[in-house]
Amino acid sequence: MSVVNLIRINFHSGIMVADEEFWRRGTRRTLYLDNLQPLLPENFCEHSGIAAVIGLDGDPSITYEATLQAKKHLEKIIREPELSGREQTLKTLKDVVDITVAQIKLSIRNRIDNQMRFVYGFDTNDLNRGYFETDGKKIEIKQEKIRNDALKWTRYSKDFALTKPLFEITALIAGFDPKNGFHWYEWSGESGNVMLGTGTFDSIGKGSDASSLAFIDIFRRVELLRRRQGMTIEEALLALLESLEAATRFNHEVGGYPHFVILDSKGKKHAQRLLEYSGHGAKLALEIVTAWVHGYIEKAVAVELVTSLVIERKDFIKVEEAFMKSCAQPTALEHFLRGYKNTVTHLSRRAGS
Amino acid sequence: MTVVNAIRFDDFSGAMVCDEQVSWGNMQRKGDVGDKILPVIPPEIQNELGLVAAYGGSGTSSVSEEIKKITADLIIEESEKRKLRPRSNGSLITIGVLAQRIFQKLSIMKREHVDEYLYHRYGFKGNDLIRGFYETQSGKIEINQAEIIDEAQAAMTWKGGFSDLKFLYVNRGILSGFEPTEGFRIFYFNMMTFSYEPVGAVFQSIGSGQDTSDLEFAEFVSSKTLEERRVHLDPVEAMVSIVQATNQASKNNIGVGGYYNIVLFDGRKPNKNKIIEIADEKAKLCSETVAAYKAEIISRKLAFHVVEELLFNNADFDKTEKELFDKCPAPRKLSRFLRGYKPE
Numbered sequence: 001m002s003v004v005n006l007i008r009i010n011f012h013s014g015i016m017v018a019d020e021e022f023w024r025r026g027t028r029r030t031l032y033l034d035n036l037q038p039l040l041p042e043n044f045c046e047h048s049g050i051a052a053v054i055g056l057d058g059d060p061s062i063t064y065e066a067t068l069q070a071k072k073h074l075e076k077i078i079r080e081p082e083l084s085g086r087e088q089t090l091k092t093l094k095d096v097v098d099i100t101v102a103q104i105k106l107s108i109r110n111r112i113d114n115q116m117r118f119v120y121g122f123d124t125n126d127l128n129r130g131y132f133e134t135d136g137k138k139i140e141i142k143q144e145k146i147r148n149d150a151l152k153w154t155r156y157s158k159d160f161a162l163t164k165p166l167f168e169i170t171a172l173i174a175g176f177d178p179k180n181g182f183h184w185y186e187w188s189g190e191s192g193n194v195m196l197g198t199g200t201f202d203s204i205g206k207g208s209d210a211s212s213l214a215f216i217d218i219f220r221r222v223e224l225l226r227r228r229q230g231m232t233i234e235e236a237l238l239a240l241l242e243s244l245e246a247a248t249r250f251n252h253e254v255g256g257y258p259h260f261v262i263l264d265s266k267g268k269k270h271a272q273r274l275l276e277y278s279g280h281g282a283k284l285a286l287e288i289v290t291a292w293v294h295g296y297i298e299k300a301v302a303v304e305l306v307t308s309l310v311i312e313r314k315d316f317i318k319v320e321e322a323f324m325k326s327c328a329q330p331t332a333l334e335h336f337l338r339g340y341k342n343t344v345t346h347l348s349r350r351a352g353s
Numbered sequence: 354m355t356v357v358n359a360i361r362f363d364d365f366s367g368a369m370v371c372d373e374q375v376s377w378g379n380m381q382r383k384g385d386v387g388d389k390i391l392p393v394i395p396p397e398i399q400n401e402l403g404l405v406a407a408y409g410g411s412g413t414s415s416v417s418e419e420i421k422k423i424t425a426d427l428i429i430e431e432s433e434k435r436k437l438r439p440r441s442n443g444s445l446i447t448i449g450v451l452a453q454r455i456f457q458k459l460s461i462m463k464r465e466h467v468d469e470y471l472y473h474r475y476g477f478k479g480n481d482l483i484r485g486f487y488e489t490q491s492g493k494i495e496i497n498q499a500e501i502i503d504e505a506q507a508a509m510t511w512k513g514g515f516s517d518l519k520f521l522y523v524n525r526g527i528l529s530g531f532e533p534t535e536g537f538r539i540f541y542f543n544m545m546t547f548s549y550e551p552v553g554a555v556f557q558s559i560g561s562g563q564d565t566s567d568l569e570f571a572e573f574v575s576s577k578t579l580e581e582r583r584v585h586l587d588p589v590e591a592m593v594s595i596v597q598a599t600n601q602a603s604k605n606n607i608g609v610g611g612y613y614n615i616v617l618f619d620g621r622k623p624n625k626n627k628i629i630e631i632a633d634e635k636a637k638l639c640s641e642t643v644a645a646y647k648a649e650i651i652s653r654k655l656a657f658h659v660v661e662e663l664l665f666n667n668a669d670f671d672k673t674e675k676e677l678f679d680k681c682p683a684p685r686k687l688s689r690f691l692r693g694y695k696p697e
Contacts, residue, residue, distance in 0.1 A: 026607070027561065027606060028565075028605055028606065028607075029604070029607060206381055209378075209381050210382075250383065250384070251381055251382060252376060252380055252383050252608070257695070280695075283693070283694060287692065334688060335634075337692045338641065338688075338692055339637065340634055341612065341634075341637075
């Protein structure tokens with residue numbers, strides 16, 4: 001569990017961000033998630049004008065497999081649409097979403113079938129028809145206790161530990177196509193439904209709790225027409241980082257370095273239409289916004305510094321130096337970023353004096 | 354979700370360290386606002402008798418608070434009794450007897466909570482279940498229903514991990530303290546196994562951070578000879594170990610984070626100084642120093658010096674932090690490491 005946030009800039013573009021924290025076996029904190037994945041091969045995106053990125057939240061043992069399967073299947077369809085039972089190749093983001101979600105569902109179903117076969121020797125199809133075949137013999141699934149127990153595999157239940165991680169997956173699939181511009185879909189493993197994303201932002205994962213509050217606070221101050229018109233990429237980046245900062249501060253299972261994907265259908269080449277940004281610079285961008293949110297630097301400075309990192313790709317060390325210099329109380333800022341408290345009040349007073 | 358660690362240096366001294374992270378809302382929200390180790394001896398009794406003790410709990414905050422209150426009440430109760438016997442001398446209560454009394458009170462508290470639950474659900478209490486009936490205004494009612502008996506018994510025994518009362522049973526605690534006749538001692542309480550025991554090893558860890566803390570403690574203690582373990586551990590080295598054990602939990606375990614509360618016991622000191630708490634920026638700097646040492650950014654010599662200054666010599670935070678950075682061969686690397694950057 002982690003957080004995947006998305007913000008719509010305008011009709012053509014949007015940005016996604018994800019953290020990298022996961023609690024292995026629900027107890028050990030690790031920073032290894034790779035939750036934002038472009039779904040389509042670059043050469044196809046180059047010519048089709050489509051791009052799609054999936055942001056998945058859930059147990060990586062299943063999300064990794066599901067993403068891999070979806071990417072492989074999409075590639076196959078692009079290469080040989082007829083062999084995949086399609087009349088034509090992919091035309092819209094919705095086409096990509098439908099195939100991706102079908103593959104995720106297939107991955108989940110395979111895991112469930114594996115478990116059922118391991119335990120009882122039959123799978124979900126057998127359970128549906130009421131019998132299975134072994135050594136040429138038909139065996140009816142008649143025993144009520146066994147049938148009732150087997151049914152647990154097919155339904156989501158918080159109390160059924162074997163399938164809980166398989167169903168507790170959510171996804172944001174965002175992108176653009178030549179007809180529809182930037183848009184996104186949300187999918188939940190609990191209900192299985194695909195929903196068209198609406199509004200200006202979305203957030204999934206454990207961190208969506210605090211992230212959503214931050215997003216709401218940002219957009220409640222923006223009137224309808226301005227929300228429709230959209231915002232600048234600089235504003236969007238700041239809002240996205242503000243939402244991530246809130247999740248990092250208040251929610252469990254959110255942490256590590258951020259990973260950004262910027263989608264802009266106006267770019268001439270695919271490399272300009274889909275940009276990824278991660279690493280030390282992404283961590284610094286989060287520190288910059290955190291410093292602004294907590295009053296250590298001015299908003300205009302935060303915008304300038306984040307833009308210089310994520311959009312202009314300026315050198316991380318130079319931006320870090322500029323960041324420290326931009327604060328009137330660099331010692332207090334340093335302490336704050338290391339996790340000191342207010343103690344911070346007295347430390348910051350001293351630093352400012 | 355928490356970590357509380359305790360270590361014994363020798364017959365007179367030892368330490369406890371905990372984090373301060375608290376979780377809410379089905380483990381979704383976190384906050385660094387907890388107060389997990391509480392000194393339980395009133396200052397006037399400490400000053401008079403040189404008795405010091407602290408209790409640290411993990412599990413449900415409210416239950417831990419209740420245990421801390423029970424302990425403080427017990428001491429006051431003993432003290433009041435003593436006032437009635439003005440010629441009595443010697444110890445008010447040993448840490449061992451205090452642990453025993455806490456456990457007795459814990460058992461009563463547990464039964465009261467179970468009774469609240471049973472009465473709320475079925476209209477009878479634990480003793481009624483044992484005798485097989487309860488009484489109402491309309492007369493005696495026998496408890497015959499097999500399913501109800503099973504469920505009520507599960508509430509009393511936590512058979513099958515009875516989830517409605519998980520909040521009550523998943524509590525563990527550590528009582529550490531010094532008292533002149535028996536010296537420094539550590540006791541461990543576990544409501545899941547309905548037990549308490551003196552800690553035979555040199556250390557004890559509880560909470561969600563126990564598994565990774567134990568790894569550090571095991572490595573440290575295993576490197577010491579029997580003589581060292583029995584007689585004397587170097588306090589600075591032991592503090593580096595207990596802080597590292599807490600750092601490991603903070604880094605790797607859920608629900609562990611924020612500042613540490615470091616509690617030091619030393620029976621050799623004057624009564625009023627036999628227990629000291631360091632829960633401020635010095636505790637934070639101490640945890641940073643140990644983390645930097647373990648990441649090989651600073652030397653062992655520098656780390657041990659900084660820890661000794663902060664914890665045992667009441668050094669000034671600013672001066673010590675400056676010394677740490679001045680003597681570190683790569684101060685920028687140190688800064689980034691402490692801010693959460695990955696190695697470059």
